[in-house]
Amino acid sequence: MKRRMISLFAIITAVFCGCSGFLNAKSTAEEAEQTNYTYTIQDAVNLQDFLLNRSTQENLNGKPYDMDHDGVWDVFDLCLMKRELTIPSESESDTLVVYFSRTNNTEKIAEHIIDLTNADRYEIEAAVPYTDADIRYQDSDCRANKEQNDKTVRPEIAEPIESIDSYEVVFIGYPIWWGEEPRIIDTFLESYDFSDKTVIPFCTSGGSGISASEKNIADLVPIGNQFAGKRFSANATESEVESWLKEINIMKENAEEKLYLTINDTKISATFENNSSADALKEKLSEGDVVIEAHDYGNFEKVGSLGFTLPRNDTQITTESGDLILYQGNQFVVYYDENSWNFTKLGHVDNMTQEELKALLGDGNVTITLSLK
Ligand SMILES: Cc1cc2nc3c(=O)[nH]c(=O)nc-3n(C[C@H](O)[C@H](O)[C@H](O)COP(=O)(O)O)c2cc1C
Incomplete structure (x- = not known):
């Protein structure tokens, strides 16, 4: 998260302290040096003392304190320096x-x-x-x-x-x-x-x-x-x-995003369908895992409430084992057998036979945790 704060002190200083020091024009070499300079708290103290006409032990010759390049050290330079000191690393990479x-x-x-x-x-x-x-x-x-x-x-x-x-x-x-x-x-x-x-x-x-x-x-x-x-x-x-x-599947932007279902401590992967319902589910899961208390229905599915509504792309489908379905916009269904209805496909379980999936889902109620990791 980028925080951009100018400290209260710098603002007060800017308002109440009008003094400034005039410098000779700097050489291009000095300005180039200034672009790569990393400011420290001591630099801010030095500049502040200079502006307040306090004596300083530091030799300030050649210091790159003209932050706004106007040939003068003044409170605006102090504000800019303090801002640089308070902005943390801009990186958002993990x-x-x-x-x-x-x-x-x-x-x-x-x-x-x-x-x-x-x-x-x-x-x-x-x-x-x-x-x-x-x-x-x-x-x-x-x-x-x-x-x-x-x-x-x-x-x-x-x-x-x-x-x-x-x-x-x-x-x-x-x-x-x-x-x-x-x-x-x-x-x-x-x-x-x-x-x-x-x-x-x-x-x-x-x-x-x-x-x-x-x-x-x-x-x-x-x-x-x-x-x-x-x-x-x-x-x-x-x-x-x-x-x-x-x-190794590390090029995130190119890698296919997977849906994971944790059922009785076993995590299986599934491939998302390419539609706005699946995209909305991904979005929801990027905020955190979703836990579904599912029950058996019709000897062909486990179904439970998502606790939120997703956009529907309903169409007449005959399911097969492993299909992941959105029913009425807010129910998540894992099919382990055939059924024909008008509903939305969200994805399909990867590489599992019907027998394996049935064994994993068991007979009665089951807790299914959906995640992206
Ligand atoms: C002290 C030393 C020991 C090395 N030992 C090995 C080695 O055991 N096996 C090998 O294949 N290359 C060895 N090399 C070659 C380096 O692994 C190789 O040149 C490497 O690409 C250098 O990487 P760098 O340019 O990032 O330093 C050795 C090189 C040095 C300097």
Whole structure:
């Protein structure tokens, strides 16, 4: 959620404090620097003190505080700076691609994943960067080799990401070093809580597979759901990455959305019908699961109230086992046998025989939970 707040203090300051400081025109280089500058609370304090003519210990020469580029530091700059400080990250993605890449091969794969999933990016960089000599693996004494020989080494990360709480899915990419993940990946994993995350490892290598590193990752920290990882060659194309993402059903915008029915602790999937009734049901389920207390009717169906009304697309249908039907706009029906009536098809249960479905539904009343996950 984006919050756009200008703090009360800044507004009061803007109204009551009329003083301003005049600056010399800035050079283009300084302005360019300003575009990438990340403001801190200390910057706001510095500017505030400057505007109030309070002495400051800070040397403010060259500070990019002319937020509105009018050649003057004034209260409007303070307002703009405070607004920048109070607007949190604009990201709305639930997917993060984290990677470590010393010679940029893994980075290229990470970029394909980011492009294809609209994920956010975080590159792990070492506090003490790896030099070429550090990764010269032919030299048995090089830093990378020494680190890989000691499972307890945890190289420090330069700028750790503050939190991964807002992400559900975290891709983790790395080069294979001596058959395993570089130890800095272990530093990353041990720094956050993955117990409710889906973690998807990927790597590049000269030929070695991903399995040893996958096992290390699984053993190192609790992970909610770890997907089988994927090894790519250094020159893998975007379409190879795309095929993999489709295989694991992670390209959400392209993936077919499924309906799930939980019946007596067993979750089965179904395919939605292509109509406005099914779309409305998806919409409803995106707000939360729907629980239906269903009873048996006519020895061919389980039926129960949805508790809300969906648009109808009624037509004469002869049902088959597995059909999911909307009856009178507000009843959800699972058919396990034939019936002909004028009603709306919402979908069909995937890959279940009539016997399997009947056995799952049982004889009498049954609770059916509908969900999108
Ligand atoms: C210290 C070190 C050890 C390596 N060990 C292996 C290995 O065991 N198996 C392998 O196939 N490739 C190995 N490689 C090659 C890298 O995995 C490969 O070049 C990778 O694509 C580099 O990724 P990057 O550019 O993202 O750093 C090693 C490279 C280095 C620097």
